[in-house]
Amino acid sequence: MSEIKFIFDDITYKGHHGEPMSAALLRSGLLTITNSTYHGRPRGIIGLGVEEPNAIVQLISDTKESMRPATVIEVADGLHVSSLTGVGALPEAPDEARYDKTNHYVDTLVIGAGVAGLKAAHEHLQLGRKVLLIDDQPKPGGHLLHLGMNLPSVLLDIFTNENLTYVPRCTAIGLYDQNYIVAVERRSDHLGEAAPAERARIRVWHIRADKVVLAPGAFQRPLIFANNDRPGIMLSHAAATYVAVYKVASFRQAIVATIDNQGYRDALRLHEAGVKIEGIYDVRQIASGPSIDAAKAAGIPIRFRTAVIDTLANEKGACTKVILSDIDTNETFERSADLLAVSGGWTPIADLPTYIGIKPQWSAKHAAFLVNHTTDILQTAGMLAGEFGGDDDPAIFFGPTLNDEQSRVAYIDFQRDATLHDLKRAVGAGLQSIEHIKRYTTIGTAHDQGKTSGMLTIGALWQLNNSTEGKNHSLSPADIGTLSFRPPYIPVPFAALAGRERGPLSDPIRISPLHQWHVAAGAEFEDVGQWKRPWYFPKTGESMDQAVRRECIAARKGVAIMDASTLGKIDIQGPDAAVFLDRIYTNMFSTLPEGQCRYGLMCKADGIVFDDGVTTRLGKNHFLMTTTTGGAARVLAWLEEWLQTEWPDLKVYCTSVTEHIATIALVGPKSRELLQELVTDINISKDAFPFMHSRNTTIDGIQVRIARISFSGELAFEINVTHSYAKHIWERLWTLGRRYELTPYGTETMHVLRAEKGYIIIGQDTDGTQTPYDLNMSWIVSKKKEFIGKRSFQLPYLQASGRPQLVGLLPEDIDEIIPEGAYITLYSAQADEDGKTPHTGFVTSSYHSPEMGRAFALALIADGLNRLGEIVSIPIGKKVLSATICDAVFIDKENLRRD
Amino acid sequence: MLYIPCPYCGLRNETEFHYGAEAGVGYPDPNTLTDDEWAKYIHIRANPKGWLAERWVHFAGCSRWFNLWRNTVTHEIGPAYLPFTEQPKAPSNIGQEEQKA
Amino acid sequence: MTNTNQILTPGTIGRRRAAIIPEQPPQLWKSVKPKKAYDIVIVGGGGHGLATAYYLAKNHGLTNIAVVEKGWLAGGNAARNTTIIRSNYLWDESASIYEHSLKLWETLEEDLGYEMFFSQRGVLTLAHSVSDVRSKRRNLYANALNGIDSEWLTPQEVKKLVPIINISEDVRYPVHGATYQPRGGIAKHDWVAWGYAKAASDLGVDIIQGTEVTGFDIRNNKVQGVHTSQGTIATGKVGLVAAGHSSILANLAGFSIPIQSRPLQALVSPLLEQVLNTVVMSGAVHVYVSQAHKGELVMGAGTDAFNSYAQRGGFHVVEHQLAAALELFPIFSRAQVLRTWGGIVDIAPDASPIIGLTPVENLFINAGWGTGGFKATPGSGWVMAHTMANGTPHKLNKPFALDRFATGHLIDEHGAAGVAH
Numbered sequence A: 001m002s003e004i005k006f007i008f009d010d011i012t013y014k015g016h017h018g019e020p021m022s023a024a025l026l027r028s029g030l031l032t033i034t035n036s037t038y039h040g041r042p043r044g045i046i047g048l049g050v051e052e053p054n055a056i057v058q059l060i061s062d063t064k065e066s067m068r069p070a071t072v073i074e075v076a077d078g079l080h081v082s083s084l085t086g087v088g089a090l091p092e093a094p095d096e097a098r099y100d101k102t103n104h105y106v107d108t109l110v111i112g113a114g115v116a117g118l119k120a121a122h123e124h125l126q127l128g129r130k131v132l133l134i135d136d137q138p139k140p141g142g143h144l145l146h147l148g149m150n151l152p153s154v155l156l157d158i159f160t161n162e163n164l165t166y167v168p169r170c171t172a173i174g175l176y177d178q179n180y181i182v183a184v185e186r187r188s189d190h191l192g193e194a195a196p197a198e199r200a201r202i203r204v205w206h207i208r209a210d211k212v213v214l215a216p217g218a219f220q221r222p223l224i225f226a227n228n229d230r231p232g233i234m235l236s237h238a239a240a241t242y243v244a245v246y247k248v249a250s251f252r253q254a255i256v257a258t259i260d261n262q263g264y265r266d267a268l269r270l271h272e273a274g275v276k277i278e279g280i281y282d283v284r285q286i287a288s289g290p291s292i293d294a295a296k297a298a299g300i301p302i303r304f305r306t307a308v309i310d311t312l313a314n315e316k317g318a319c320t321k322v323i324l325s326d327i328d329t330n331e332t333f334e335r336s337a338d339l340l341a342v343s344g345g346w347t348p349i350a351d352l353p354t355y356i357g358i359k360p361q362w363s364a365k366h367a368a369f370l371v372n373h374t375t376d377i378l379q380t381a382g383m384l385a386g387e388f389g390g391d392d393d394p395a396i397f398f399g400p401t402l403n404d405e406q407s408r409v410a411y412i413d414f415q416r417d418a419t420l421h422d423l424k425r426a427v428g429a430g431l432q433s434i435e436h437i438k439r440y441t442t443i444g445t446a447h448d449q450g451k452t453s454g455m456l457t458i459g460a461l462w463q464l465n466n467s468t469e470g471k472n473h474s475l476s477p478a479d480i481g482t483l484s485f486r487p488p489y490i491p492v493p494f495a496a497l498a499g500r501e502r503g504p505l506s507d508p509i510r511i512s513p514l515h516q517w518h519v520a521a522g523a524e525f526e527d528v529g530q531w532k533r534p535w536y537f538p539k540t541g542e543s544m545d546q547a548v549r550r551e552c553i554a555a556r557k558g559v560a561i562m563d564a565s566t567l568g569k570i571d572i573q574g575p576d577a578a579v580f581l582d583r584i585y586t587n588m589f590s591t592l593p594e595g596q597c598r599y600g601l602m603c604k605a606d607g608i609v610f611d612d613g614v615t616t617r618l619g620k621n622h623f624l625m626t627t628t629t630g631g632a633a634r635v636l637a638w639l640e641e642w643l644q645t646e647w648p649d650l651k652v653y654c655t656s657v658t659e660h661i662a663t664i665a666l667v668g669p670k671s672r673e674l675l676q677e678l679v680t681d682i683n684i685s686k687d688a689f690p691f692m693h694s695r696n697t698t699i700d701g702i703q704v705r706i707a708r709i710s711f712s713g714e715l716a717f718e719i720n721v722t723h724s725y726a727k728h729i730w731e732r733l734w735t736l737g738r739r740y741e742l743t744p745y746g747t748e749t750m751h752v753l754r755a756e757k758g759y760i761i762i763g764q765d766t767d768g769t770q771t772p773y774d775l776n777m778s779w780i781v782s783k784k785k786e787f788i789g790k791r792s793f794q795l796p797y798l799q800a801s802g803r804p805q806l807v808g809l810l811p812e813d814i815d816e817i818i819p820e821g822a823y824i825t826l827y828s829a830q831a832d833e834d835g836k837t838p839h840t841g842f843v844t845s846s847y848h849s850p851e852m853g854r855a856f857a858l859a860l861i862a863d864g865l866n867r868l869g870e871i872v873s874i875p876i877g878k879k880v881l882s883a884t885i886c887d888a889v890f891i892d893k894e895n896l897r898r899d
Numbered sequence B: 001m002l003y004i005p006c007p008y009c010g011l012r013n014e015t016e017f018h019y020g021a022e023a024g025v026g027y028p029d030p031n032t033l034t035d036d037e038w039a040k041y042i043h044i045r046a047n048p049k050g051w052l053a054e055r056w057v058h059f060a061g062c063s064r065w066f067n068l069w070r071n072t073v074t075h076e077i078g079p080a081y082l083p084f085t086e087q088p089k090a091p092s093n094i095g096q097e098e099q100k101a
Numbered sequence C: 001m002t003n004t005n006q007i008l009t010p011g012t013i014g015r016r017r018a019a020i021i022p023e024q025p026p027q028l029w030k031s032v033k034p035k036k037a038y039d040i041v042i043v044g045g046g047g048h049g050l051a052t053a054y055y056l057a058k059n060h061g062l063t064n065i066a067v068v069e070k071g072w073l074a075g076g077n078a079a080r081n082t083t084i085i086r087s088n089y090l091w092d093e094s095a096s097i098y099e100h101s102l103k104l105w106e107t108l109e110e111d112l113g114y115e116m117f118f119s120q121r122g123v124l125t126l127a128h129s130v131s132d133v134r135s136k137r138r139n140l141y142a143n144a145l146n147g148i149d150s151e152w153l154t155p156q157e158v159k160k161l162v163p164i165i166n167i168s169e170d171v172r173y174p175v176h177g178a179t180y181q182p183r184g185g186i187a188k189h190d191w192v193a194w195g196y197a198k199a200a201s202d203l204g205v206d207i208i209q210g211t212e213v214t215g216f217d218i219r220n221n222k223v224q225g226v227h228t229s230q231g232t233i234a235t236g237k238v239g240l241v242a243a244g245h246s247s248i249l250a251n252l253a254g255f256s257i258p259i260q261s262r263p264l265q266a267l268v269s270p271l272l273e274q275v276l277n278t279v280v281m282s283g284a285v286h287v288y289v290s291q292a293h294k295g296e297l298v299m300g301a302g303t304d305a306f307n308s309y310a311q312r313g314g315f316h317v318v319e320h321q322l323a324a325a326l327e328l329f330p331i332f333s334r335a336q337v338l339r340t341w342g343g344i345v346d347i348a349p350d351a352s353p354i355i356g357l358t359p360v361e362n363l364f365i366n367a368g369w370g371t372g373g374f375k376a377t378p379g380s381g382w383v384m385a386h387t388m389a390n391g392t393p394h395k396l397n398k399p400f401a402l403d404r405f406a407t408g409h410l411i412d413e414h415g416a417a418g419v420a421h
């Protein structure tokens, strides 16, 4: 073990590579690590691992993670740490570390590489199973590591078995249904400056195991007495381990206070390491066992029926004297010690099984809650299952009776500064459930989540309940139950759980095959679902408004081009395809001739419009449906659901072809002229190729399907082509289009053009509450057939008068674009006495129309179709705009332009 | 992360599926129902504590809908079965008493 | 009322004392065994049940009331939510009832004589796309007409209010702006329920814990009593205020309601120096976060897809939530998840509550608050008490009747995302 320097609170300490920082600090004689959160009391290290409530520190070096127990930080080159008082800090510096995740499927997962876990791993390997063994320590051995003992060779042998995957520094943080385990592996902190930059700092394991063996071991717990939180008071197992294994030589004279035989074992280890044991004080009447015999043989003074009730401190706050009391006579006496090692019994780590509802059972003999669970898939082992080992006499669950003053400094939850006094107040306030008591006192809510304080609370409550102070005499620990444990078992940085789902990887980005062209053309993009769509194509120095006006004019006066590839496309085939579409759409599709297109509207069963689009009949049994960009997946799922779960008799097959087919819309009075230069196989004249017809042809020998569909009201052609040829076609049009001043446009111009024609956008002009009738689309609702949603139109509210209906709005001020979403009131309406102004609708879409040379809008207005010509008000902050209700079709009502 | 047995693909993580609520609620003849009955069909699905036969679709796999017995208290998974096939019996609740939420 | 929201420079590693927590009162509610009969039995001792009992006693002078709770008091969603309070809902019906509730919040600590850490630190609701902006702004205009405080903030203004937020254009879904309700905020959930429990108990309401309602005594379609794990209790009126368990109880009473029970999760970090003193919500990327008084980050995650009564959700939901949070708040990278948990939320088809009469006479229901009913606790209790005392709904809950599903008059508050805190 090489010696390394590290910094804690600006002071340089020496430690050995890989040992816990807590060991190095103790070896240097540092007892007080911090002051407590609320009471400001000096506190030192008490534990060995994640149970540590006091020594929670901040990393200054490395990734600057806050709130790490000093007991689990391995000393490494460059380590720099500062103390915290129970409140962490978030560094502003960006986190440069990498975090990743892995999935692992395995026959057997063993959690805990102590003797019990290793034995289980051995057993399962013997059966030829693949085993994943994880443990939060740097080395296998668990408890044996604390004892400085080596593993027996049979257990060592498993590490050469190729069916074993062993992951150290890996903590199971959650156990979920069907043996799904989440574990967190710390991969680089322990390497300090030597950590390779590319190595993920933390890896989150998602494990699915046929069988899980839980062998997580146990924590020792402290004892409750006055001033039990002073530096120099430690868990006996931790103290003995620091002294015996990590060669901490800072303690001269120790007192051991115990409720079980563990105290004796630890006293012996301290004694053997040269610490003078002033005495072992055992609260039990009598006890026996080899460790007691050994302590006696070593000449260590032992006294039964004696408990610590208080301690005294030096000027630094560290423990110097211990006040003890004879339980039977209440006679007290004082002893000097610089180490008070306390053994309050073992608390098996029962967290994980409780996450899936397995309740720990109280065992009086162990003075602990155990989970003794064996099913085909899940099994507990070791201390959790009650294997405490040895021939020990049972522990007893005990705390001394303390007066009011003493109980105010008798700590239960060290980190939360919650005391026995707080607990008494909670009981006094009438609280019985441990959950209420937890919330009243805040016990168990700190960084350690009650790992040591939980059982202390139960013990103290039990004692209170059985004393005169208690109001409910019958409660035993079994009745009280444990505090509820919740994942994660130890705190985990957000970054680790976020993994690589960040930045561009946080959600897939979908782009059309023409995306690079749009980027090169300087398009601004808009997020539509996961798609990136060109929003508008500004020329140098142009504002959005200017660009959109220019684009609109091009489409209405010349020719413009738009990438419509993101529209959802579903290929629908089968002998019953037409029947099926009749049921899905509100209008008829079985009557649609081959080679023609029809706009359709679909409703959910509740009669509310949910998607729309044009569907083309490519053959007798073959349709191509288009959906909204955002709705494609929903619609396909909808179709499949009906086909599979309601109408399996229909022979229909639906396939998403959104990504396979690119769609280029060529729009404007000159579009035919331009297209004619490319399309020579077929006649695309007005008469030969009518509106809402579709034709297959070729461009440069490439198969294309052209449809006379218009979402702008202008003459327009939609060219559909296999994804990989889209760029070629687009660029050909672009080159030829130069003569026509072909103008690319984006979604914003598309929105203006369609609004001028009163065409709706689902999700903008609808909000999930409109029927087709509300949208003034009764023409699309077939009276002749059944379709999904039809029945709902008969519900009283869906046919009530006064429903909002889609209409147009012309602002009085022709330059005033009413904000979208603005609410509309009756003309000059005023607020009522409650400060509320009744409204009559709201604006769904609103733009400037270059064609009309004025602002206009679409709106949903109560009974709007019967109110054409009415003037309404639109309050916008302190301003009130006026507008006239009009028909939603603003230009070319006769549909002359589309031909 | 439930582990769900797709009848076509085998056991897969829950994130590959979409949920479809109670199974076996057939599309009624809309025109024979009162408004109340129709509203019930649209909006009301069983929500029991315990075993529920429910619908799932393996959207990130085979895209097929199927039915599954699942316990809403213990999250135990029972048998999966295809639509329009005979529904297997609900699994019994043995051994799950302790898990009552 | 508390106002300790000064922002500390984030990342200055210091030795902060945590905010002091006020001492809890020496006496809370009295836990009692059930009597044989009551005028009114409230089923469910969550926030809404307790508030109902309190307002029945306080506003209507009815005190022969029992609140019957199957577990420990307020241990359901009342103890599990992320405590976001706001009233800037879209539809008039919703805005009215939530705003009524918010007004009650504003004097609740004085009314009940109980500190609740009610803090009007403001709620931001972020928009992440052009269409998101459009619908959020619509909300704003609707709120204005309903007299509800709500403002539009540009990304720069958002940044001013919440300096740790990332408004860069480079993230997957950049912040395009936000609505801001200054009067929105948070409160300490347990103390809210305890405050109501203590006040109700002080007025003579019996609070009965550990007692499950297992059925109803209904004769001539009129409720006469409730069967419980401790025997039958006779009563003239019953209020079902059982959140996630509402459909179970409705079924026991012989009718069905359009509710599905789903897990909804939340999480907290350890105590951290104050970096965030505004509530930030983003439906589009699923982030709901505030920093509570003690200093812990409190975050809401999404609902699981399936029905469950297990009070636990899938971990992938949490992982997804944290990834989204880091996009908005890179500084959270090294914050730790300390504890996650789930509650069972009662989801109605239109994401709006059901409050009012049922097909059974004298049996009333208050359910369907789903992912967002904490903020409604005072208002919900108020109108439920009115409805039960008078046998007819208060004007504020009239639109939320059970029969709206048959008439089609839904109040669709889904908004852009499923979880509406």
Ligand SMILES: Cc1cc2nc3c(=O)[nH]c(=O)nc-3n(C[C@H](O)[C@H](O)[C@H](O)COP(=O)(O)OP(=O)(O)OC[C@H]3O[C@@H](n4cnc5c(N)ncnc54)[C@H](O)[C@@H]3O)c2cc1C
Pocket (backbone or CB within 6 Å): C043, C044, C045, C046, C047, C048, C049, C068, C069, C070, C071, C072, C073, C074, C075, C076, C077, C078, C079, C080, C081, C082, C083, C084, C085, C211, C212, C213, C214, C241, C242, C243, C244, C245, C249, C264, C265, C266, C300, C341, C342, C343, C344, C345, C369, C370, C371, C372, C373, C374, C375, C376, C421
């Ligand atoms: C994780 C999470 C985050 C949330 N975040 C927010 C938020 O930020 N803002 C917000 O406004 N809302 C939020 N909510 C929603 C809010 O918590 C609930 O809408 C609200 O608490 C429900 O009312 P309640 O308090 O009365 O419910 P509960 O506290 O659940 O009360 C119902 C009670 O009924 C009892 N009960 C059930 N069946 C029986 C029976 N048979 N007999 C006797 N008793 C019975 C239950 O044990 C329970 O105590 C959140 C919810 C969750 C789960």
Ligand SMILES: [Zn+2]
Pocket (backbone or CB within 6 Å): B006, B007, B008, B009, B010, B058, B061, B062, B063, B064
């Ligand atoms: Zn499958």
